Amino acid sequence: MGDGASAVMDEAALAAAVATVPSKTATAPPFRGPSVFRSWCADLVIWMRLTSVPPGRQAASLTAAMTGVAMRLALRLPSDAMFSDTGVESLLALLRSRVFSAGGTSRKVPFDGLRSCTCGFTAMEEHL
Secondary structure, rough: OOHHHHHHHHHHHHHHHHHOOOOOOOOOOOOOHHHHHHHHHHHHHHHHOOOOOOOOHHHHHHHOOHHHHHHHHHHHHHHHHHOOOOOOHHHHHHHHHHHHHOOOOOOOHHHHHHHHOOOOEHHHHHHH
16 A cells, blocks of 8 residues: 555544544534634633543544634644644644735635535635
């Protein structure tokens, strides 16, 4: 098997592992795209203080609450980083690197191209 095939298998295995992580005490805040990234980070701080999810499973809980492009980005995080006590920081660094450039300006190109599309009767923006 080539590296591409193992990467797909790793992503599928990680997605399955993320789906099994419970977040019953406080629901993880859903990521709604780059335009609300800063407010999501503020919600995230509150969630991290309220949740009973152990630190080693918090990044997986957050990933499970994501959809669309955001989830696909989060699933690129290596599983050892995802399930470490610093997984949330690793996840935030990954999302920041994809959403914002070094100057702090938003890079919404992957999202903007999908916003005008529809899935059934709903705009794709709801799925990002």
